[in-house]
Amino acid sequence: MKKDKVDLFHGLSNELPLGIAKSKIPSIVTIHDLIFLRFPEFYHYVERTLYRYKYLHACKNASRIIAVSEQTKSDLISLFKIPENKIDVVYQGCNSAFQLKSNEEEINLIREEYNLPPKYILQVGLIEERKNLLLTVKALKSVIDDVKLVVIGQETDYLSEVKQYIEANKLQHRVRFLKNIPLKDMPPIYQAAELFVYPSEFEGFGIPIIEALYSGLPVVAATGSCLQEAGGKGSCYVHPKDEVQLAWTINQILSCPEKRNAMIQAGYKHVENFAEEQLAINLMNTYKKAIDNA
Numbered sequence: 001m002k003k004d005k006v007d008l009f010h011g012l013s014n015e016l017p018l019g020i021a022k023s024k025i026p027s028i029v030t031i032h033d034l035i036f037l038r039f040p041e042f043y044h045y046v047e048r049t050l051y052r053y054k055y056l057h058a059c060k061n062a063s064r065i066i067a068v069s070e071q072t073k074s075d076l077i078s079l080f081k082i083p084e085n086k087i088d089v090v091y092q093g094c095n096s097a098f099q100l101k102s103n104e105e106e107i108n109l110i111r112e113e114y115n116l117p118p119k120y121i122l123q124v125g126l127i128e129e130r131k132n133l134l135l136t137v138k139a140l141k142s143v144i145d146d147v148k149l150v151v152i153g154q155e156t157d158y159l160s161e162v163k164q165y166i167e168a169n170k171l172q173h174r175v176r177f178l179k180n181i182p183l184k185d186m187p188p189i190y191q192a193a194e195l196f197v198y199p200s201e202f203e204g205f206g207i208p209i210i211e212a213l214y215s216g217l218p219v220v221a222a223t224g225s226c227l228q229e230a231g232g233k234g235s236c237y238v239h240p241k242d243e244v245q246l247a248w249t250i251n252q253i254l255s256c257p258e259k260r261n262a263m264i265q266a267g268y269k270h271v272e273n274f275a276e277e278q279l280a281i282n283l284m285n286t287y288k289k290a291i292d293n294a
Helices: 045-061 070-080 104-114 133-140 158-168 183-191 207-214 227-231 243-254 257-274 276-292
Strands: 009-011 027-031 064-067 087-089 120-124 148-152 175-178 195-198 219-222 236-238
Touching: 027 045, 027 276, 045 070, 064 070, 064 276, 070 087, 087 276, 104 183, 120 133, 120 183, 120 207, 133 148, 133 158, 133 243, 148 183, 183 207, 195 207, 195 243, 207 219, 207 227, 207 257, 219 227, 219 243, 227 236, 236 243, 243 257, 257 276
Parallel strands: 009 027, 027 064, 064 087, 120 148, 120 195, 148 175, 195 219, 219 236
Antiparallel strands: none
């Protein structure tokens, strides 16, 4: 980096090169979350040890730290004892493809290609325990009968537990699993849905929520982490262990067009906070701080 006369180094995902502090080159690290400390049961011991070493090294040696949410900033302060004035919150956006509206013909073609039900709730994300798909499936038993659930995400061993519950409760006809969907097909799949759910027990930010808001979907997410930052005041939030509350909230939204529309409009307004232009300004301000204080 010194040979190439680098002015600033930005580690985009939780780590910096060893020895970077000795180079005297200003550096920034983006920390996405400290979930491995908050929920150690979801990680192997070796993973936790390695992550702690790399993340802590980066935070101590960086000129400045970017946290992707106020929740992550709070965790850095409480769990790593990082001074608050060293951290800037710079939110994340999502792929601009989600800002493009699909027409009726495009949506119908996607429905046919993926055999999507006429009415469905959508949940997107890695199918692992923390993402809490089982809560959604449990709530589905009490959701209006003609509404199905479409799940998009990479599979893990946790999926077997979810499928066991689905089979035991005879919900096979109401749940559709998809994976490896091309990016170009994701926006119309979102836009064809009735509602988006994201009951994850803990996240650093929650980009799928931003994708849903851009897609004109009401969002139901979980309390307890940063999801209220991503979803804003217009979205609904439930306890991540309460399938009764989740089912009641879903039914309330689906049965009340006025409430659903109000949530959609509030979502469009809130998602303006994640426009690329604004995020770029915030990021550049952090770059300037790092260079000016070098």
